[in-house]
Amino acid sequence: MSKAAGRGLQRYDRQMLIEGFGREGQERLRRAKVVVAGAGGLGCVISIYLAAAGVGKIRLVDHDRVEFTDLNRQILYTDKDVGRRKVDSAKERLESLNPEVTVEAVDQTITEDSVLELVGGYDLIVDAMDNFAARYILNKAAIDNDIPLFHGAIHGFEGRATTIIPGRTACLRCLYRRVPSLGTTPVIGVAAAVIGSIQATEVIKYIVGIGELLTNRLLIYDGLGLECMELELKRHPDCEECRHIREAQR
Amino acid sequence: MSVRVRLHPYFRRFTDGQDAVEAVGQTIGECIDDLGSRFPGIKERLCDEKGELLSFYDIYVNSQSCYPEELAKPLKDGDELTIVTIIAGG
Numbered sequence: 001m002s003k004a005a006g007r008g009l010q011r012y013d014r015q016m017l018i019e020g021f022g023r024e025g026q027e028r029l030r031r032a033k034v035v036v037a038g039a040g041g042l043g044c045v046i047s048i049y050l051a052a053a054g055v056g057k058i059r060l061v062d063h064d065r066v067e068f069t070d071l072n073r074q075i076l077y078t079d080k081d082v083g084r085r086k087v088d089s090a091k092e093r094l095e096s097l098n099p100e101v102t103v104e105a106v107d108q109t110i111t112e113d114s115v116l117e118l119v120g121g122y123d124l125i126v127d128a129m130d131n132f133a134a135r136y137i138l139n140k141a142a143i144d145n146d147i148p149l150f151h152g153a154i155h156g157f158e159g160r161a162t163t164i165i166p167g168r169t170a171c172l173r174c175l176y177r178r179v180p181s182l183g184t185t186p187v188i189g190v191a192a193a194v195i196g197s198i199q200a201t202e203v204i205k206y207i208v209g210i211g212e213l214l215t216n217r218l219l220i221y222d223g224l225g226l227e228c229m230e231l232e233l234k235r236h237p238d239c240e241e242c243r244h245i246r247e248a249q250r
Numbered sequence: 251m252s253v254r255v256r257l258h259p260y261f262r263r264f265t266d267g268q269d270a271v272e273a274v275g276q277t278i279g280e281c282i283d284d285l286g287s288r289f290p291g292i293k294e295r296l297c298d299e300k301g302e303l304l305s306f307y308d309i310y311v312n313s314q315s316c317y318p319e320e321l322a323k324p325l326k327d328g329d330e331l332t333i334v335t336i337i338a339g340g
């Protein structure tokens with residue numbers, strides 16, 4: 001028996017004390033299978049906190065290698081990782097952080113052709129991508145396969161987050177109707193920390209079944225003014241992705 | 251028509267820090283013209299030289315995206331507009 005296994009649930013003692021969490025919540029986390037799409041600034045933070053919380057299986061998908069310009073915000077990597085595949089470095093760090101979780105490193109690009117294989121069989125998808133094309137592919141896959149999608153995005157000191165439950169909430173295409181062309185994103189690590197933590201919070205709440213989710217609400221976080229505003233969201237009647245889902249299913 | 255416009259924190263530098271202001275107009279475009287006349291700088295940040303909405307903004311009326319042709323969308327008295335910057339970084 002490994003040292004970790006010998007300690008049983010001791011690692012999770014403090015979170016099991018939270019009202020409504022308990023051993024049952026911890027067991028739900030252990031059984032959960034979560035795809036984290038993107039191992040950049042958001043993906044690093046999200047996967048660290050999901051692993052630390054004891055999410056049993058994390059599939060981390062990213063096709064990039066670590067660059068020096070990533071190190072201000074992608075906190076799973078160090079100088080020694082520059083040039084390595086992100087998912088390999090991330091898997092090592094995450095399994096070192098919590099040997100009780102399984103991290104699957106998938107060095108692939110998310111495309112319309114690959115997405116079903118990448119998210120198939122998983123319970124939840126976390127959107128930690130850095131471009132709209134990939135985000136919309138994930139959104140469609142989430143809706144077509146009835147998988148909750150946890151969206152986050154950052155720019156500078158700013159961030160956005162919302163939780164999408166297919167058929168019940170506005171989807172990413174209800175929210176963003178246009179496809180803007182955006183250049184290289186200026187960003188600081190603390191923005192990724194805030195938004196990634198919010199996405200991980202939503203995932204944990206959803207799995208455990210406690211709290212109020214960020215559904216039909218877009219959280220708009222401004223780190224410079226240190227304030228948040230919310231935009232209530234509604235499903236768009238002309239949404240190309242989710243309008244086919246019947247009203248009765250909402 | 252008088253509508254309420256909720257402003258992203260970025261735009262509050264043009265409105266003396268107000269997070270929401272009233273605007274008047276029959277359409278979203280007219281409301282933005284009204285905002286621009288009272289709060290110099292706002293319209294220049296929202297629109298290009300042809301007066302078209304820049305691609306990294308979305309405008310919501312009563313929580314629903316107005317894309318496409320946002321500026322021509324008619325408004326009702328009491329509508330609430332929210333202008334949101336689209337961001338995609340991860």
